[in-house]
Every structure is written in C-alpha cells, then in structure tokens.
Amino acid sequence: MLDRTATKFSHVKPGDTQFASGGLRDFFLYRDLGVAEATNGQVIAHLVKANMPPEGGTGWHRHEANFQIVIMVKGWARFMYEDQETLVEAGDVVHQRPGIRHFLFDYSPDMEYLEIVSPADFKSVDVEPAAAVPPATPWE
Structure with a gap:
C-alpha cells in the first residue's frame, strides 16, 4: 500500500511559479x-x-541520479550521448540512463523541456570527453 504520509498532493498552475535563473546552468x-x-x-x-x-x-x-527523463516541449536540442549525436525535437522523450556521459551542445532559441530526475538533489559531475562535439548553430 502507498504511504500517503511520504508525499503530498501538488497542483502547480502556469502562473504559480515563474522561470528564474539560479539553476544548474546559467544559460x-x-x-x-x-x-x-x-x-x-x-x-x-x-x-x-x-x-x-x-x-x-x-x-x-554525467548525473548522479537514479532516474532522469527529458521531454522536449518546444524547439530542439542536440546532445552527444557517449559517442552518439542525438537530435531531440518537440514531442521527443529521452530516458538518460544513470551515469551516461552526455553534452548538450546546441539548441534552438525557443527550446523548452520538462526534466524529471530522482533524487531531487542529484549531482552533475564533469567527465572526460567521450567523442568530438560538432559546432553549435549560431543564433540569428
């Protein structure tokens, strides 16, 4: 049976929280x-x-996490996952297995994605390059 004391009901509407800086990446x-x-x-x-x-x-x-998915909501992003270049476009879902080396190197100006990670206080750890990274597309 689910322990209902371990979690709370949550309902966040679009106006309840705002986009803000101060996250993992300053860009x-x-x-x-x-x-x-x-x-x-x-x-x-x-x-x-x-x-x-x-x-x-x-x-x-790489991330020290048990679970991570990225759901691209708008635009696109190009990642390197190990030695594989991967284009992730609006509507795509990516499950990043624990510990996978990756590099988000290019994205559109309108890029927006939903990220779900466990645990909430996951760590990001710099690693040695897994492959050459293509150049980013300049913004106009």
Whole structure:
C-alpha cells in the first residue's frame, strides 16, 4: 500500500511559479513544478528553457541520479550521448540512463523541456570527453 504520509498532493498552475535563473546552468531558466517539495526530495520536475545562445554548451558530464527523463516541449536540442549525436525535437522523450556521459551542445532559441530526475538533489559531475562535439548553430 502507498504511504500517503511520504508525499503530498501538488497542483502547480502556469502562473504559480515563474522561470528564474539560479539553476544548474546559467544559460537556462528554470521553472519549479512543486514536485521536489511534494515528494520530500525524492523527485524533481522542472521546465527548462533557453536563455542565452549555446556558446559553450554544458560540457561533458554525467548525473548522479537514479532516474532522469527529458521531454522536449518546444524547439530542439542536440546532445552527444557517449559517442552518439542525438537530435531531440518537440514531442521527443529521452530516458538518460544513470551515469551516461552526455553534452548538450546546441539548441534552438525557443527550446523548452520538462526534466524529471530522482533524487531531487542529484549531482552533475564533469567527465572526460567521450567523442568530438560538432559546432553549435549560431543564433540569428
């Protein structure tokens, strides 16, 4: 049976939280969806959107997390997952297995994605490059 004391009901409407800086990457804006608080830190869900051009991208890294998915809501992003270039477009869903080395190196100005990660306080760890990274597309 589900322990209903471990989590709380949460309902966040579009006007309840705003996009803000101060997240993992300074070139993105983040909108908290209330899930981390509702799950006592078991899961985080936030919307992430482009704020500045992808001049350096995220760099090669991995996450110390048990679960992570990215659902592209608007626009597109190009990732390197290990040695595989991957275009993620609006409507696509990516499950990033725990520990996979990756690099988000290019994205459209209107890029926005939903990210769900467990635990909420997951860590990002820099890693050695897995492959060469193609150049980003300049913003007009």
